[in-house]
Amino acid sequence: MSTTNDVPIEVSKSFDTILVLDFGSQYSHLITRRLREFNVYAEMLPCTQKIAELSWTPKGIILSGGPYSVYAEGAPHVDHDIFKLNVPILGICYGMQELAWINGKGVARGEKREYGPATLNVEDAECPLFKGVDHSQVWMSHHDKLHALPTGFKAVATSTNSPFAAISNEAEHIYGIQFHPEVTHTTQGKTMLKNFAVDICKATTNWTMENFIDTEIARIRKLVGPTAEVIGAVSGGVDSTVGAKIMHEAIGTRFHAIYVDNGLMRLNETETVYKTLTEGLGINLTVVDATDLFLGRLKGVTDPEKKRKIIGNTFIHVFEDEAAKIKPASGQEIEYLLQGTLYPDVIESISFKGPSQTIKTHHNVGGLLENMKLKLIEPLRELFKDEVRDLGELMGVPHDLVWRHPFPGPGLGIRVLGEVNKEQLKIAREADAIFIEEIKAHGLYKEISQALAALLPVKSVGVMGDQRTYEQVIALRAVETVDFMTADWYVFEAKFLKKVASRIVNEVDGVARVTYDITSKPPATVEWE
Numbered sequence: 001m002s003t004t005n006d007v008p009i010e011v012s013k014s015f016d017t018i019l020v021l022d023f024g025s026q027y028s029h030l031i032t033r034r035l036r037e038f039n040v041y042a043e044m045l046p047c048t049q050k051i052a053e054l055s056w057t058p059k060g061i062i063l064s065g066g067p068y069s070v071y072a073e074g075a076p077h078v079d080h081d082i083f084k085l086n087v088p089i090l091g092i093c094y095g096m097q098e099l100a101w102i103n104g105k106g107v108a109r110g111e112k113r114e115y116g117p118a119t120l121n122v123e124d125a126e127c128p129l130f131k132g133v134d135h136s137q138v139w140m141s142h143h144d145k146l147h148a149l150p151t152g153f154k155a156v157a158t159s160t161n162s163p164f165a166a167i168s169n170e171a172e173h174i175y176g177i178q179f180h181p182e183v184t185h186t187t188q189g190k191t192m193l194k195n196f197a198v199d200i201c202k203a204t205t206n207w208t209m210e211n212f213i214d215t216e217i218a219r220i221r222k223l224v225g226p227t228a229e230v231i232g233a234v235s236g237g238v239d240s241t242v243g244a245k246i247m248h249e250a251i252g253t254r255f256h257a258i259y260v261d262n263g264l265m266r267l268n269e270t271e272t273v274y275k276t277l278t279e280g281l282g283i284n285l286t287v288v289d290a291t292d293l294f295l296g297r298l299k300g301v302t303d304p305e306k307k308r309k310i311i312g313n314t315f316i317h318v319f320e321d322e323a324a325k326i327k328p329a330s331g332q333e334i335e336y337l338l339q340g341t342l343y344p345d346v347i348e349s350i351s352f353k354g355p356s357q358t359i360k361t362h363h364n365v366g367g368l369l370e371n372m373k374l375k376l377i378e379p380l381r382e383l384f385k386d387e388v389r390d391l392g393e394l395m396g397v398p399h400d401l402v403w404r405h406p407f408p409g410p411g412l413g414i415r416v417l418g419e420v421n422k423e424q425l426k427i428a429r430e431a432d433a434i435f436i437e438e439i440k441a442h443g444l445y446k447e448i449s450q451a452l453a454a455l456l457p458v459k460s461v462g463v464m465g466d467q468r469t470y471e472q473v474i475a476l477r478a479v480e481t482v483d484f485m486t487a488d489w490y491v492f493e494a495k496f497l498k499k500v501a502s503r504i505v506n507e508v509d510g511v512a513r514v515t516y517d518i519t520s521k522p523p524a525t526v527e528w529e
Contacts, residue, residue, distance in 0.1 A: 011382045012056045014215045015041035016203040019058035022347075023047045023066030023076055023094050029347050030182040031062055031092070033384060034190055039205035040197045043382070044347055051081035060088040060201030063095025065180060069144050070094065070101040071108070077101075088173035088200045090129075093141065096167065096176030103150035115141050117185060120165055124156040127168055129175050131195050138165075138179035138186045145178065173200060209391045213246070216379050220250040223377070227330040229254045230377060231323050232338025233315075234285070235409070236273035238402055239340035239380060242392040244283050246379045247338050249395070253284045255338070256326050260318050262311065263291030264411030264425065267433040276401060290318045298413065298420045302457070304529035307420065311410040337374040341381050342388065344484075405436075405450045406484075414529040418457030423510075428455040430508045431474045438500050439478070448490050451478040453504075454517075454528040462505075462512030471512035474504055479526055487521040 011017075018035055022028040022044050035042035047063070061082050068075045078098060082089065091099040097107045120138045122130045138159070146164040149155060153176070157166035166177045175196065181189030197203045224230060230247055234240040234257045247255040257277065261270045270287065277283040297310050328334060380388055392402040408414055415432070416424045432453040439445050454475045462469040476497075481487035501514035517524070 011041065011212075011215070012043050012058075015207050015211075016059045016201075017056065018042040018060050018062060018197050018201060018203060019054075020044040020062045020064060021047045021049060021078060021082075021095075022064050023068065023098070025065035025067070025092075025094070025180075027180055027182050028064040029344065031064060031193070032343075032347075034182050034193050035197055036207055036384070036387070037190070038194050038198070039207045040194075040203045041207040042197075047076050047078055049079065051079050051085065057085060058087060059203040060090070060197060061085070062196075063089065063091040063098055065093030065095060065141065068094060069107075069109075070097045071105075071144075083172075088196065089175070090196050091174075091176040092182070093178060093180060096178055097144055097146065099174060099176045100146050100150040100153075100167075103152060104148070106146055106148035106150055107144055108147050109144055118159040118161065118165075118179065120157050120159055120179065122157045122166075124154070124168070127156040127166075127170070127175075128200055129166070129168065129177075129192055129195050130157065131199065132191050133188045133195075136186070136188045138181070138189070139183050140179050175200075209387060209394050212383075212387075213249075213391065213394065216246060217250045220247065220377065220379065224251055224254075224336060227254075227332065228336065229256065229326075229328040229330065229332070229334050230336040230338055231256045231258060231326065231334050231374075233257075233319055234259050234273070234277065234283075235407070236269060236276070236401075237340075237407055238385075238392055238397070238404055239342060239388060241277065241281070241397055241401060242388050242395065243338055243340040243378075243380055244277065245281055245392070245395050245397060247377075248281065248283050254328075255284060256323075256334075257283050257285045258319060258322050259285060259287045260315055260322075261287060261289045261291060262294040262315065262411060262413075263422075264294065264311070264413040264420070266407065266412070267429050276398060280398060281396070286322060288318060288322050290314070293318065294413075295421065300419060302418050304414060304417075307413050307529070308410050311413050315409075335375055336377050339376055339378050341378045343380075343382055343384050346381055403446055405445075405448070405452075408527055414527055415452055415454045417454060417528055424455055427472065427474075427508055427510045428453060431455070431504045431511065431514075434503050434507060435476055435500055438496070438503070442496060444490075444492075444496075447480070448478045449481045449484070449487065450526055451476075451490075452527070453477075460513040464505075464512075469512050471510050473513045473515060474508075474511050475515050475517050475528065476500065477517040477526070477528070479521065481521070481526075484521075484526065487526055489518045489520055492516070 020031050020042055032042040032044050100106050117137050118140045120136045145162055152169045153167040155164050156168050159165040162178050168175045181192045234244050244257050274287055277285045294314055297314055301307055389402050412425050412428050413420050416428050435453045439451055456473040456475055458473055459470050460473050478490040479487040480490050497516055504514050505511055
């Protein structure tokens with residue numbers, strides 16, 4: 001899970017850990033999330049993970065679903081050493097078929113595919129996996145299925161299409177289920193996962209942000225030592241702010257935060273960030289105004305990928321130049337770089353299927369590593385977004401900042417479609433501010449995962465003051481999502497949109513028309529570029 005310069009956290013050594021082995025299911029990350037929801041730490045690794053290479057022993061193992069057939073040539077298979085650990089194992093969908101394939105085959109294509117809701121009939125009420133579960137709606141997603149029981153197993157639950165919807169070998173504490181307990185469509189799925197992790201695996205439910213804070217601060221202090229200094233970029237978002245706060249708590253003013261104002265920020269962003277981080281959180285912060293440099297390099301550029309790369313590369317150069325000016329009191333060179341990587345980013349990179357196709361380049365400070373030869377410290381690397389927010393609240397980060405919507409690294413540079421200049425940025429900035437202001441005034445901000453105003457590279461005819469106008473178009477977008485892998489557009493009341501549109505057209509010079517984007521992700525992305 002670590003790059004060459006990365007300093008691994010290895011939280012799994014400090015907490016009882018359930019190991020999730022990923023066979024490429026779109027739901028794999030949800031297994032980890034569900035386990036953490038009842039305070040059991042879980043970590044996901046690819047199904048090809050060699051058990052001998054682990055530096056820790058899991059309390060239990062879950063084999064995820066996957067898009068393959070276990071009997072197909074080239075199908076992924078788990079390291080058989082998992083059975084030498086003598087820990088409970090749960091196979092989900094493909095994971096159950098893998099257990100059957102290892103223990104006597106018996107897996108083949110079913111007469112029909114089973115996809116969607118199904119009624120689970122629990123035949124063995126004594127099975128500890130189904131404690132508190134009776135007839136339950138579950139979510140199926142498979143074509144292959146078991147046609148015979150594997151050696152040493154018995155059937156414990158059925159569905160209309162699956163005579164072996166759940167199986168168990170209780171002597172070995174190995175269980176298999178054909179459905180997906182991690183999705184919300186399985187009504188008692190959380191109960192089943194909790195039964196496995198807490199009752200069967202005996203994992204301690206001590207994964208809390210209070211415990212994580214103490215563990216992580218102690219780790220950083222031990223790693224950095226009494227004299228070394230750390231630099232890090234901050235954006236004012238929750239991830240970089242919480243990461244900076246942890247570093248400040250661990251090493252005080254030996255952490256140097258750098259905020260690069262690229263001229264692509266939201267209204268009053270720089271002033272707010274500076275006040276919050278310095279006066280509010282006591283962080284040692286340097287602000288660099290590089291507006292003219294960024295806008296100069298963006299002049300005439302309209303391609304979104306080129307814009308992202310220019311913004312990302314320019315950020316790296318500015319950050320490097322500013323970091324070189326820092327002279328540590330110890331006289332030593334700075335060794336470490338803070339980065340706000342979250343667990344979904346890690347999951348994407350270690351998935352058995354590998355990183356997804358590049359839909360758009362993500363602005364990331366990671367490009368600094370090779371050039372600067374710094375060791376990476378990622379205190380949030382094992383956390384999901386909701387855990388980061390909980391952590392921020394505990395550490396005294398202002399509530400409004402903790403629950404702030406995500407803002408892309410390239411900023412308004414990818415919300416101004418077409419060429420980016422000061423005039424276009426002013427329009428996008430003011431329209432966005434009105435949209436967010438009204439969302440907050442109507443008490444909708446926490447219901448929405450992300451909201452934005454994009455300035456489109458088109459003009460539209462309008463009428464203002466009995467005169468014809470020919471000005472630009474703003475597209476509003478707001479989405480609801482849990483993990484940003486999929487997202488649905490937020491359904492506003494018509495009178496809300498009417499008010500926002502009226503304010504933008506009347507208060508923002510240069511706008512003749514306002515539209516609302518009702519496209520879900522997929523097929524669209526959250527941002528327009």
